[in-house]
Amino acid sequence: MFQTEKRALRLNIAADVLFAVSAFGFALTTRSEAILLDGIYSLVTLLFAVVTWHVADLVMQPDSDKYPFGYVVYEPLVNLFKGLLLVIVAVYALFSAVTTLLSGGTSVHTELAFFYALGATAGCIGMAVYFRRVARKTRSTLVETDAKNWVIDAVLSAAVAFAFGLSWLLTFSGHTQYLNYVDPLVVAFLSLVVLPVPARIIRDNWAQIVARAPADELVEQINALIAEAAPTDKWPQREVRVQQHGRLITAHIYFIINHGDVREFDALRARLDKTLRKEFPYLALDVSFVGDEHWAYRATGDELPNS
Structure with a gap:
C-alpha cells in the first residue's frame, strides 16, 4: 500500500506542475483573474505536494528514542497548513474580485478561457476520481486531502467554463456591456464556494493534533x-x-x-x-x-x- 501511495504522490506533483504552468500561461493570454486563481491554487497544492512526499516517508519510519510514538503527528500538521494556505488564497482572491468589480471589471478573451477551463475540468475530475480510489485503498489522509484538493480544482475549473461559456454566448447576443464583470464575479463566486473545504480540513486535522476525540x-x-x-x-x-x-x-x-x-x-x-x-x-x-x-x-x- 505504501508504494501505491508514493506513486499517487509522484503523479500529484507532476499533475500540479502541468496544471500550474498551463493556468499561468492561459491567464497571461486571456487576462483572466479566474484562471490566475486556478493557477495559484495549483501552485499552492504543488508546494504542499512536495512536502507531502517527504512526510509520507517520515510517518512510516519506526519509533525512536527522540520520537517514542513515531512521526504520525506530521501528517495532520501538513494537512492543517495546507488548509490554512488555501483559506488565505481564497480570501485574497475574494478581496481582489470585489476590488476589480468596483473599478469596472476587466476585459477577457472569453473563447480561449472557455476551452482552457473545459479541458482543465475534465483533467481535474479524472485526478479526483483516481485519488479517491487510492485514498480508500491506502487509508492515507495525505492522499485523501489531495483528492479533496482535486475536487476543489474541478469545481473551480467547471465554474470558469460555465461562466466563460455564458460570456461567449453573450457576445453573439449583443449584450457585451456585461462582459467585463464576468471574470471578477466568477472569482468571487469560486472563492466563496472553495472556503468551506479548507475550513473543514483545518477543523479535522486540528482535532487530531490536539488529540480531541475522533468522529x-x-x-x-x-x-x-x-x-x-x-x-x-x-x-x-x-x-x-x-x-x-x-x-x-x-x-x-x-x-x-x-x-x-x-x-x-x-x-x-x-x-x-x-x-x-x-x-x-x-x-x-x-x-x-x-x-x-x-x-x-x-x-x-x-x-x-x-x-
Missing part, C-alpha cells in the same frame, strides 16, 4: 468491531479510548475481569488485532485486563459508576 462514526465502528471480536456475553465490561493521528488509529481497550488466564487474554488480543486491522491497517492497539474497575475508568477518563 462519532469512527468510534462507533471501532466499538462494533471490538464487540465482534470480544462478545459482550463473555466480556461484558470494557472501557475504550480511541484517538486518530492522520492514518494511525490508536485504540486502548480495558477489560474488567474476575477470571481467566494469560493464554486466554493473549488469544483475545490476537483476535482483536486481526479484526481491527482488517478495517484499520495502520493501528496501534493496547489491550489491558484489570480486576479493579477503578483502573479501567481512570485510564479512560471516565468516572466510576455510582461514584
Whole structure:
C-alpha cells in the first residue's frame, strides 16, 4: 500500500506542475483573474505536494528514542497548513474580485478561457476520481486531502467554463456591456464556494493534533468491531479510548475481569488485532485486563459508576 501511495504522490506533483504552468500561461493570454486563481491554487497544492512526499516517508519510519510514538503527528500538521494556505488564497482572491468589480471589471478573451477551463475540468475530475480510489485503498489522509484538493480544482475549473461559456454566448447576443464583470464575479463566486473545504480540513486535522476525540462514526465502528471480536456475553465490561493521528488509529481497550488466564487474554488480543486491522491497517492497539474497575475508568477518563 505504501508504494501505491508514493506513486499517487509522484503523479500529484507532476499533475500540479502541468496544471500550474498551463493556468499561468492561459491567464497571461486571456487576462483572466479566474484562471490566475486556478493557477495559484495549483501552485499552492504543488508546494504542499512536495512536502507531502517527504512526510509520507517520515510517518512510516519506526519509533525512536527522540520520537517514542513515531512521526504520525506530521501528517495532520501538513494537512492543517495546507488548509490554512488555501483559506488565505481564497480570501485574497475574494478581496481582489470585489476590488476589480468596483473599478469596472476587466476585459477577457472569453473563447480561449472557455476551452482552457473545459479541458482543465475534465483533467481535474479524472485526478479526483483516481485519488479517491487510492485514498480508500491506502487509508492515507495525505492522499485523501489531495483528492479533496482535486475536487476543489474541478469545481473551480467547471465554474470558469460555465461562466466563460455564458460570456461567449453573450457576445453573439449583443449584450457585451456585461462582459467585463464576468471574470471578477466568477472569482468571487469560486472563492466563496472553495472556503468551506479548507475550513473543514483545518477543523479535522486540528482535532487530531490536539488529540480531541475522533468522529462519532469512527468510534462507533471501532466499538462494533471490538464487540465482534470480544462478545459482550463473555466480556461484558470494557472501557475504550480511541484517538486518530492522520492514518494511525490508536485504540486502548480495558477489560474488567474476575477470571481467566494469560493464554486466554493473549488469544483475545490476537483476535482483536486481526479484526481491527482488517478495517484499520495502520493501528496501534493496547489491550489491558484489570480486576479493579477503578483502573479501567481512570485510564479512560471516565468516572466510576455510582461514584
